[in-house]
Amino acid sequence: MTLSTTNRSVGVSSLGRSDGVLLVGHGTRDTVGTDQFFQLGKLLADRLSPVPVEACLLELQPPTIAEGWQRLVDRGAKAVHAVPLLLFAAGHAKSDIPDELAKCQLTTPHVRWDQSQPLSRAAELIALSLRRIDEAIRQSNLDSRSSALVMVGRGSHDPCAQADMRVLTECVARRWCFKVRQTAFYAMATPKLPETLDRIAESGEVSDILVQPHILFEGSIHQSILGIVAQARQRYPEIRFWCSGYLGPEPELVDALIRRIQQAIAVSVV
Structure with missing residues (x-):
């Protein structure tokens, strides 16, 4: 692409x-x-x-x-x-x-x-998210047609912010032919990332799951997301789990x- x-x-x-x-x-x-x-x-x-x-x-x-x-x-x-x-x-x-x-x-x-x-869904932000996904796909050599994309946001109690994150996932995911695409949240909203990874892995539909942390910079949230993905990798050794980079400066x-x-x-x- x-x-x-x-x-x-x-x-x-x-x-x-x-x-x-x-x-x-x-x-x-x-x-x-x-x-x-x-x-x-x-x-x-x-x-x-x-x-x-x-x-x-x-x-x-x-x-x-x-x-x-x-x-x-x-x-x-x-x-x-x-x-x-x-x-x-x-x-x-x-x-x-x-x-x-x-x-x-x-x-x-x-x-x-x-x-x-x-x-929000600024065109430049979508372009940056796509670049991060492209980098991860090139590094992992995964086939999007047999893979899942999970975009995980920080989370908010605000329903408009939650909906905006879900729409952003669709804007990004439709540029690729991912077999499964899903929005997850780190906190304050559902579905949470661990249960999302469990559900996709247990469905048997995909060989790879790519998680994109939709966060700006390094910090405790990014480290926690990496930890959640590492735990999922241990629970489902038959699935390949990957994380793209966060957005960054x-x-x-x-x-x-x-x-x-x-x-x-x-x-x-x-």
Whole structure:
């Protein structure tokens, strides 16, 4: 299969001298995951230069949203474009982040702000997921026609976020002729990954199961997913289990973020 290339025409023409971009991550205690987040922030800053970009984190570690906001203001920003590095719209995107941004504006009322939508099913994100699956297929030499694809998300109590993950699986899986395709969740939603792997393995339909962790960076969730797959491999030695890479700080993510910023600006000026 030939993967579509990322659209490098995504540009920055909507941003001006008084604009600033605030990249908001969730935050993690994992040092590798933290470094990867700031690597992505550097990639975004390089692409948007000379527009100032500050990376901040919602929880667990600094810099906070308030600190990132103030840095942009100190750099001359009069309009802050907040771009949450979130895969789906749930509580953080709908309330936690906008609540923090509203508090920031109280301290600098001359600065306006908008917030872009989560990445969701952005074309660039789908392209990156396909690239990760392609890499795994090439490494494992599996035949998709006798294999299962399991896309596993972090999980959320928000039913819209759950549905969005299921639709994303269909968008990705239909590019391949996998015999079985299934969405699973690490937590907060069903079906969970262990029971999904058990059900597929016990069906006798496939020779291989490929798991794609639909997560952004390294961290405890990724390690737990690897552990769950390793346990399934021990329970079902007749099945070959594989894991693709997580998304990671890649140019496709940068393109998707820039597209979301431009969409938010277009809505705010209507």
